[in-house]
Each structure stands twice: as C-alpha cells, then as structure tokens.
Amino acid sequence: MEDREITAMFQARDEAAISCAMEQYGALCLTVAYNILGNRGDAEECVNDALLRVWQAIPPARPQVFGAYLLTAVRHAALDRRRETLAERRGAGQIPAALDELSDCIPAPDDPERILDARALRDTLNRFLQTLTPDARTVFVSRYWLCLNAGEIAERMLWSGARVKMSLSRTRKKLKAYLKKEGFSDERI
Amino acid sequence: MKESEYLDLMNGLDARYPEEAVSRLSGNAIPDSETAFTAVPVTRTPRRIFAGVMTAFAAAACVFAVTVLLPKLGRGPESVNPASSQPGTDFERETAVTDSTEENPVSWAHTMPGETEVGCTDTAPGDAVATTLKTHNNTMPNTGEGAVEYTTSGAVSAGATVTGVTSNLYTTTVIETPQVKLVQNKLGYYVLEVQAGYHASVRIKAEDQPAFTLNASQSAHIVKLMADEKLEPCGDKIMPSGASPDKYLDERLTVELIGTDICWELSRFKVADLNLIQVDGVYYQGKTADAAKQIRQYAQYCMDGEEFVIHLPADYSGYAVIFTIACTQNPVILSQEDTGYILKQMTEAKLTEIPTPELPCGGPISVNLGFTQWDIYTEDIVSIDNKFYRDSTGALAELERYALGFLGGERPE
Numbered sequence: 001m002e003d004r005e006i007t008a009m010f011q012a013r014d015e016a017a018i019s020c021a022m023e024q025y026g027a028l029c030l031t032v033a034y035n036i037l038g039n040r041g042d043a044e045e046c047v048n049d050a051l052l053r054v055w056q057a058i059p060p061a062r063p064q065v066f067g068a069y070l071l072t073a074v075r076h077a078a079l080d081r082r083r084e085t086l087a088e089r090r091g092a093g094q095i096p097a098a099l100d101e102l103s104d105c106i107p108a109p110d111d112p113e114r115i116l117d118a119r120a121l122r123d124t125l126n127r128f129l130q131t132l133t134p135d136a137r138t139v140f141v142s143r144y145w146l147c148l149n150a151g152e153i154a155e156r157m158l159w160s161g162a163r164v165k166m167s168l169s170r171t172r173k174k175l176k177a178y179l180k181k182e183g184f185s186d187e188r189i
Numbered sequence: 190m191k192e193s194e195y196l197d198l199m200n201g202l203d204a205r206y207p208e209e210a211v212s213r214l215s216g217n218a219i220p221d222s223e224t225a226f227t228a229v230p231v232t233r234t235p236r237r238i239f240a241g242v243m244t245a246f247a248a249a250a251c252v253f254a255v256t257v258l259l260p261k262l263g264r265g266p267e268s269v270n271p272a273s274s275q276p277g278t279d280f281e282r283e284t285a286v287t288d289s290t291e292e293n294p295v296s297w298a299h300t301m302p303g304e305t306e307v308g309c310t311d312t313a314p315g316d317a318v319a320t321t322l323k324t325h326n327n328t329m330p331n332t333g334e335g336a337v338e339y340t341t342s343g344a345v346s347a348g349a350t351v352t353g354v355t356s357n358l359y360t361t362t363v364i365e366t367p368q369v370k371l372v373q374n375k376l377g378y379y380v381l382e383v384q385a386g387y388h389a390s391v392r393i394k395a396e397d398q399p400a401f402t403l404n405a406s407q408s409a410h411i412v413k414l415m416a417d418e419k420l421e422p423c424g425d426k427i428m429p430s431g432a433s434p435d436k437y438l439d440e441r442l443t444v445e446l447i448g449t450d451i452c453w454e455l456s457r458f459k460v461a462d463l464n465l466i467q468v469d470g471v472y473y474q475g476k477t478a479d480a481a482k483q484i485r486q487y488a489q490y491c492m493d494g495e496e497f498v499i500h501l502p503a504d505y506s507g508y509a510v511i512f513t514i515a516c517t518q519n520p521v522i523l524s525q526e527d528t529g530y531i532l533k534q535m536t537e538a539k540l541t542e543i544p545t546p547e548l549p550c551g552g553p554i555s556v557n558l559g560f561t562q563w564d565i566y567t568e569d570i571v572s573i574d575n576k577f578y579r580d581s582t583g584a585l586a587e588l589e590r591y592a593l594g595f596l597g598g599e600r601p602e
Contacts, residue, residue, distance in 0.1 A: 028215060067215050068208040079196060099195045122201035129206050134213065141210035145199050156214040 003066035010058040018051055025067055028146075028156075029074045035094035035147040036078035046081055050074040071146065094147040101168070102144060105176035121184060128178045132171065139167045393488040394443040402447070407487075410527065411444060414484045414594060415453065441467075442485055455485045483594050527595075531556055534588035535563065538571075540578035546570055554592045565589045 001020050009017035022029075029050065033043035050073035063069035082095070129137050135157075142153045150164040157164065391408040394400040403411065437458040445452040454467040466473045466481050474481075535556075546566075553564035553572065564572040568586035571578050580586075 025215060028211075065208040065212060068204070068211040071211050072204075072207060095192060095195070099192055102195065122198055125198065126201075126203045126206075129202070134209065137206060138210045138213045141202065141206045142214060145202055145207055146210065146214075153214075 003064075007058065007063060007066045010055065011062070018055065021051065021054070021066070021070060025070050028067075029071060031148060031152055032071060032146050033074050033078040035149065035152075036075065036082055038094075042081055042085075043078070046077040047074055050077045053077065075146070094149055097149075098144050098147055101172065105172050105179065121179075124179060124182050124184065125175075128175055131178070132174075136167050136171050139164055140171045143168055390447050392445050392447050394445075395489075396441055403488075408446075410594075411484060411487060412446060414487065415444070415446075415451075442488055444484060444488060453484075455481055455488075457485070483590065487594075527591075531588060531591060534584045534591065535561075537582060538580045538584035538588065539582050540571065540573075540580050540585075543570075543577050543579045545577055554589060556588065556592055563588075565592065 001024055006017055006020050006024065009020060026047070029047045030043055033046040033050075034040055037043050037046065050070065053073050054070055057073075061069075129140065132140065139153055139157065142148045142156075143150070148156075150161050150168070153159070154161045154164045159167075391403045391411045392400050393403065393411075438456055439459045440457045442455040442457075443452065444455060452468075456465045456467055456472075458465070548566050548570075553566045556563045556565065561573065565585065565588065566572065568589055569580050571580065571585055
C-alpha cells in the first residue's frame with residue numbers, strides 16, 4: 001500500500017489505517033525503537049504511542065511521506081522514553097555505539113564558544129549529506145538517525161553487511177575531511 | 190560528544206534526508222510535491238530535486254541497472270536496485286526470447302525478501318510459462334515453435350528482486366548493445382550495466398572442452414578487453430599465399446556474452462603468432478596491444494582453473510578498494526579474483542636486486558595491494574620500497590601485461 005493511501009485512510013479516520021501502517025512500517029518502527037531503547041517491551045509501547053500521536057495528528061496534518069512521518073514520531077517517542085529512563089538504561093540500544101562511531105569525526109564541544117558551533121555544525125552536516133550519493137546518504141541516515149545497525153540496513157538495502165560497514169566507514173572519513181575543510185578541526189570543535 | 194549533543198545534531202537533520210532514507214528502505218517513492226513533511230521545517234527546493242529523482246526511479250521501473258563485479262556484496266548480476274521496485278507501481282516489461290531449449294532455459298522469477306521465491310522456469314519450447322506474484326497473478330503465453338514471447342505486467346512488492354531471462358541470439362558484432370553496456374563505476378570497477386530481463390555473463394568454450402561460464406568479475410574483465418579491441422577486418426590478406434585462415438587453424442576459442450547477441454571466436458593459427466578474432470565468419474585483427482591474446486589468455490586461465498583467488502575474512506571484504514592498478518592517474522580498482530591473479534604473479538616472480546637503472550620515460554605502472562606497491566618500469570624491472578629489482582622468470586612481464594589490460598593496453602606516454 002502506498003503512503004498516500006495510508007494517509008488518506010488516516011484523513012478519513014478509518015481505523016484500518018493503523019493496521020495498514022503497521023503492516024507497511026511496523027517492523028522498521030519496532031527496530032528503530034528497539035535500537036534506541038534496547039528493550040523490546042518499551043519499544044512496542046513506543047511504537048503504539050507513536051501511532052496514537054500520528055492518529056491524533058492526522059488530520060489536520062497531511063504528511064506527504066507517511067513513512068518518514070511515522071518513523072519520526074517513533075523516534076521521538078523512543079528518545080523521550082530513553083531520556084526518562086536514561087539513568088537505569090545507560091548503555092542500552094544502538095545509540096552508544098552510533099555515538100562512539102561518530103565521535104571519532106565529530107569531537108565533543110566542551111566550552112561555551114564551541115557550543116555556539118553546534119548550530120553551524122548541524123548546517124554543515126546537512127550540506128555534507130547533500131554531497132553524498134543517495135545510497136551512501138541512506139546508509140548514513142539509517143545508521144545515525146534511525147539507529148539501525150549494519151545488519152538491519154543491509155537487509156533492507158539488499159546489500160551485504162560488509163558493504164554497509166564499508167559505506168559507513170567511507171562516509172565517516174569523508175565527513176571528517178569535510179568538517180576539517182569547513183573549519184571544524186579538532187582544535188575548534 | 191555527549192549523547193544529548195549527538196541527538197540534537199541528528200534531530201537537526203534536514204527532513205528530506207530521513208524522508209529519503211525511510212522511503213528507500215521501505216521501497217516507497219518520495220512524492221513529487223511541495224506539501225510539507227510537517228514534523229520538521231524543510232528546505233523546499235532541494236527536496237523537490239530529490240523527489241524528482243525518486244519519481245524518475247519509479248517511472249523507470251521497467252529498466253533496472255544491474256551492477257556486476259561486486260561479487261562480495263553477495264549480489265549477482267541479476268540483482269535489481271530495490272528503489273526501482275515500488276509497491277503498487279505497475280511493473281511492465283516486454284522481452285522477446287528466442288531459442289528456448291532444454292540447454293538454454295528461460296527463467297523468470299520474483300523474489301520477495303523473507304519469502305519463498307516465486308516464479309517460473311521454462312525449460313523447453315511449448316511449455317506453459319506461469320508465474321505467481323504476491324500481488325498479481327499472471328500467465329505468460331508461450332508461442333511455441335522454438336520461441337517464447339511474452340509480456341507481463343503487475344504490481345511488485347517493495348524490495349522485490351527480479352531475476353533472469355536468458356536468450357541466445359548471435360548476429361552482430363557490437364559490444365555495446367541496448368541491453369548491455371560496459372561502464373566504469375565511481376569506484377573504478379568495470380561493471381556491466383544490464384537492462385532488466387537480460388542476464389549478462391561471459392561463457393567461453395574451447396573445442397573439445399565443456400563450456401565454462403565466468404563469474405561477474407571475470408565477465409566484466411573479458412568484456413572490457415573486448416571493448417578495448419579496435420577491430421578492422423583483415424580477411425585472408427595476412428595469410429600466406431592468400432590461403433584461407435581455416436587451413437591453418439590450430440585452436441578456436443568461443444567467447445560469448447550470454448543474454449546478448451555477442452559471440453567472438455578467438456582463433457590461433459599454426460603458421461604464425463596470429464591472434465585473430467572471427468565474428469560472423471569475418472576475420473579481424475586487433476590494432477591495439479593484442480587484446481585478443483589477452484582475452485584468450487584470461488579465458489584459458491579461467492577454463493583451466495588457474496586463477497589464483499585470495500579469500501579475505503568477511504570483515505575485510507570492503508577493503509578491495511585498496512587493490513589498485515594505476516599509471517599516475519585514474520587507478521583501477523580490482524576484484525578479488527584479479528587481485529589474486531596479480532598476487533600469484535608477484536609470488537612467482539623471482540627478483541634480484543639491482544642498482545638504480547636508467548628508467549624509461551612515461552613512469553611506471555603501479556600495482557598497489559595495500560601492503561605493498563610495485564612500480565613496474567619495464568617488463569623485467571620493478572621498484573619496491575625504493576629498491577630496484579630485475580625479474581628473469583617472465584612473471585613480471587605477465588604481471589605488466591595483465592596490468593596493462595586494465596589500463597587500456599598501452600603504457601603511459
């Protein structure tokens with residue numbers, strides 16, 4: 001079923017929209033939530049919460065890319081849940097691993113001046129993503145935004161896990177070089 | 190970087206990137222619309238560009254680019270860009286296939302991720318051809334009389350992979366056909382771009398030997414050599430006393446590109462070291478650095494099973510990128526098979542250190558395997574780590590010829 005059909009069902013307040021959305025995106029939603037939370041029960045709850053949010057938001061919202069809209073809702077729900085339980089759950093899920101990978105090319109700001117760079121860094125990252133091929137960009141966003149692991153990305157991209165890892169490795173190197181070129185050197189960041 | 194900073198950074202991604210990623214992962218097209226993805230502010234103009242690109246993918250659902258020569262990615266030449274298979278998108282193709290026989294079956298299959306492969310195989314003319322798709326039932330008529338012609342249309346599920354239709358029809362001498370093109374991808378690999386419905390790999394056959402189908406890497410290498418060859422008909426002018434070449438024929442090797450109309454015969458003659466190519470009964474001789482000989486050599490290596498293949502640990506597979514051949518610019522990245530062959534030649538070369546010799550103009554051809562780089566200056570002189578060596582075994586000459594094959598057959602000026 002296409003996104004626009006699912007959106008139309010939500011617009012029409014057709015409860016079958018929920019099951020259609022789950023059929024189309026349920027597995028991916030659950031994976032993303034699980035990778036953020038590291039707990040299946042919490043992940044399932046987050047997906048349900050996200051579906052409820054989406055149900056409440058549409059209408060009036062009219063998302064053109066329903067999948068991304070739903071995944072964003074799932075991600076936000078999972079991150080909210082993660083913040084609530086961070087003390088007990090520190091280290092769970094894919095976020096620590098993803099953060100660890102990126103830390104090599106995006107070191108941490110640790111003073112006020114550098115915090116001001118955060119916005120510039122975000123803009124620079126967006127510009128950098130524009131330079132990537134669609135495949136490389138999809139893999140990068142899947143890993144660091146959706147928090148999917150290499151195997152999960154590989155399965156959905158119909159790639160091998162090694163190819164995903166290699167793509168991520170190359171992209172991180174490019175990002176590091178790009179940030180350096182843009183003035184985000186280790187000394188600055 | 191703290192976790193909160195990381196999350197803030199990722200939360201600040203332009204919405205079109207998550208949209209693109211989710212759409213590609215789920216097999217959905219990004220609609221071409223200005224309507225906002227409402228959760229995050231969007232920069233509209235670039236988003237439209239992406240939307241246009243993705244829509245173009247959907248519109249071109251019947252023409253898939255099939256990438257070859259990346260065997261370790263675990264995808265054969267029949268793999269299809271999943272972004273091209275959209276759920277609910279009408280999937281149409283028309284493929285005329287001839288010569289469906291017991292020996293050359295026609296196959297047609299759709300593989301749904303996580304599901305049992307469904308499809309059909311036609312093993313002989315006149316057999317019924319039927320396929321069952323997840324969302325579409327279809328029967329393809331078989332016209333019989335040695336030919337299968339069908340048109341099918343239907344909806345293909347997200348991520349569907351479409352595999353193979355083979356045909357055998359040898360009539361022309363053109364390397365690049367509408368169905369198969371040899372291109373160099375961004376990584377430097379030579380790949381065969383194959384139109385959906387066609388399967389491209391090279392099959393070689395020597396007289397009195399069984400046919401041997403090459404893998405994707407080998408196939409692309411052969412096709413590259415074929416493409417490098419500049420042909421001009423020579424007929425029997427080069428033969429003694431105007432005699433027919435067939436009279437002196439010593440050995441004949443057939444190289445065909447399955448799924449296309451390309452079939453070359455590489456003929457070797459007793460009277461001289463003549464490496465001729467026969468296409469449709471017309472003899473040609475290569476103008477460039479004996480590509481025909483290289484094709485023959487390479488094919489023979491493959492047939493004899495002499496190819497030296499290195500096996501890398503799974504986690505190391507991505508590092509094939511470090512295996513390159515270069516003449517100062519434009520490095521050619523090698524497959525594992527080709528790397529293995531070069532490694533074999535390196536191993537076989539027995540080197541003797543010599544003082545710095547007088548070096549020829551044009552610079553060396555570099556063979557870089559990551560852990561070692563050989564700069565080949567002549568057929569028997571190589572430099573490794575700033576020391577010069579001479580080889581008297583002929584392995585270096587073979588290595589140079591092999592490397593030249595990747596670089597167009599000629600030394601840099």
